[in-house]
Amino acid sequence: DAGVIxxxxxxxxxxxxxxxxxxxxISGHNSLFWYRQTMMRGLELLIYFNNNVPIDDxxxxxxxxSAKMPNASFSTLKIQPSEPRDSAVYFCxxxxxxxxxxxxxxxxxxxxRLLVL
Amino acid sequence: xxxxxxxxxxxxxxxxxPVELRCNYSSSVxxxxxxxxxxxxxxxxxxxxxxxxSTLVKGINGFxxxxxxxxxxxxxxxxxxxxxxxxxxxxxxxxxxxxxQKVTFGIGTKLQVIP
Numbered sequence: 001d002a003g004v005i006x007x008x009x010x011x012x013x014x015x016x017x018x019x020x021x022x023x024x025x026i027s028g029h030n031s032l033f034w035y036r037q038t039m040m041r042g043l044e045l046l047i048y049f050n051n052n053v054p055i056d057d058x059x060x061x062x063x064x065x066s067a068k069m070p071n072a073s074f075s076t077l078k079i080q081p082s083e084p085r086d087s088a089v090y091f092c093x094x095x096x097x098x099x100x101x102x103x104x105x106x107x108x109x110x111x112x113r114l115l116v117l
Numbered sequence: 118x119x120x121x122x123x124x125x126x127x128x129x130x131x132x133x134x135p136v137e138l139r140c141n142y143s144s145s146v147x148x149x150x151x152x153x154x155x156x157x158x159x160x161x162x163x164x165x166x167x168x169x170x171s172t173l174v175k176g177i178n179g180f181x182x183x184x185x186x187x188x189x190x191x192x193x194x195x196x197x198x199x200x201x202x203x204x205x206x207x208x209x210x211x212x213x214x215x216x217x218q219k220v221t222f223g224i225g226t227k228l229q230v231i232p
Contacts, residue, residue, distance in 0.1 A: 042223065103168060106220065108160030110159055
């Protein structure tokens with residue numbers, strides 16, 4: 001398996017522009033997570049999907065952020081408009097969630113390094 | 118709610134020396150515990166996890182961790198480090214039950230192995 005795939009790997013944009021980050025989870029996984037990593041705040045969960053449905057979006061910073069999962073093999077995280085404080089590394093992770101097996105491992109993608117000027 | 122404290126932001130250690138990376142957690146419920154490693158420009162990879170049973174957990178790359186419930190700690194150890202262990206290490210917790218078992222990560226500890 002190719003693992004979790006994220007694109008782009010690097011993104012440089014100007015304040016006010018729309019940014020779209022993409023994620024392809026591991027085939028067969030039914031849970032998907034978006035995280036943001038910064039020096040100051042560490043790794044923060046932004047949103048969690050299970051079976052393509054958003055379950056917990058309490059970590060989404062504000063209305064400028066939105067995430068979708070139209071099918072089991074694709075998810076997007078969009079920032080519109082982007083601001084310099086959004087600069088961070090954004091990770092996507094997937095997991096096979098099975099009730100009978102507690103805490104199956106999350107598999108992380110390589111991340112998208114976003115810089116908003 | 119859970120929280121994780123990693124007491125050391127950076128740990129320099131000479132090659133072949135032992136290392137311990139400290140992790141303490143707080144939670145009102147019983148938890149699962151994890152250590153992840155992040156190599157430069159890569160995503161996080163699971164090193165080891167404690168779910169139940171023996172409090173000493175062995176992981177990949179010669180790492181092990183010990184769960185101490187009374188001290189709410191889950192310190193990571195390796196008896197002899199290699200240059201290739203240079204990375205950032207994250208301790209994490211999630212509740213045994215309730216909701217979707219959200220994982221909460223610590224701020225990370227950067228391990229620098231000195232030749």
